[in-house]
Amino acid sequence: MKKVGFIGLGTMGLPMTNHLLDAGFETYVVSRSRGPVDKAVSYGALEANSPKELMETVDIVMTCLPVPQSILDVYEGPNGLIAGASDGKIVIDHSTVNRETNMHVSKLLADKGALFLDAPVSGGPMGANAGTLTIMCGGEQAAFEQAKQVMEAFGEYIVHVGSTGSGTVVKLLNNMLIGVHQSALAECYIMAEKAGVDPAVAYDLIKRSAGFSKSMDWSVDAILDRQFDPRFSINLLHKDIRLALELAEQIDMPLDMIKLGERKVAEAKEEFGNQDVCAIVRPLEEKTGIMLKRRQ
Known part of the structure; x- marks a missing residue:
């Protein structure tokens, strides 16, 4: 060995x-x-x-x-x-x-x-x-x-x-998608709550439907149980998305959706940067006055 x-x-x-x-x-x-x-x-x-x-x-x-x-x-x-x-x-x-x-x-x-x-x-x-x-x-x-x-x-x-660098490219692709997914999921969960639907029930059904992403599994329990200790912090996610955007500039690749996700991640980073990426939901909670939590 x-x-x-x-x-x-x-x-x-x-x-x-x-x-x-x-x-x-x-x-x-x-x-x-x-x-x-x-x-x-x-x-x-x-x-x-x-x-x-x-x-x-x-x-x-x-x-x-x-x-x-x-x-x-x-x-x-x-x-x-x-x-x-x-x-x-x-x-x-x-x-x-x-x-x-x-x-x-x-x-x-x-x-x-x-x-x-x-x-x-x-x-x-x-x-x-x-x-x-x-x-x-x-x-x-x-x-x-x-x-x-x-x-x-x-x-x-x-x-x-x-070749060298190609593993990094795939990882940056993955993490730039995390930013978009978590930003969209924040809107999804709060919209469910605001419309009178239990976000946990919405998650359960979407998981069996075409709108599911693995980011839902990462985030839903942590959000509903208010557990924002960093498994992967917003600060690190933002760093990775910025690296992905730099790569896109180098190869002349437009990334309109990723840029929007980066803005949402940057917004969350201002106050919650040391928390887990699922805390991307928190600025929207503050904006809407709705705090997500598990129903009894």
Whole structure:
């Protein structure tokens, strides 16, 4: 079994690391926060002193970080991953960033003889805890074939999409749709309530009809039970939609519906940015004077 490393022990990365340990991989970790490292070590992980040391120690490194700048902070510099890279090493980035960042770090790693996969994940903390993530991978086929066994520790559906950056493109497509779906669902649930229909009943029927989207499963219980703790925050969703819109500009693709969704997400971000994406409903609740909650 290969030695592996993981950097970014957040709500996604820590359970992904635990699955690597459960699968029998000798797993090394690095994180800026002491608490998650201690949790990973208590579960059986080994701590490296820096990204460079971690890279020098293992065969495959995985990162799961919030924004493009976080990637550059971890990958570059005298103690970064690239400084420790060498021939045959594989780096897998599970972050949601942009193609430019993917291409940039891929080239720097290639100059050291290392391989890179952009491999964003979908499924949220629930999927990370269950080990059932969907993983969309861009990069060389050879790197994918070598790394797939490792990703199977926490992924249920793992697909090689194409060249470097293509996994990121699919993830941005997914997340820009989340913004539109959650914005439309906010109007749907409040319209049901305003028209005298229990939103839970409307959800149950729409789930069996053509208007259903998986975003309904994500949001309805959380909204009706007023549970807005972030599984995936509005702040992060807005970051991803902005990245999708930047990509659209680069390839001259009009995205009228996505731009409308981005405005709704941005509106919710002003007051509720640290809450879960289902809190996109809250500005409309305030505007209409209707607070959704589960009926007894």
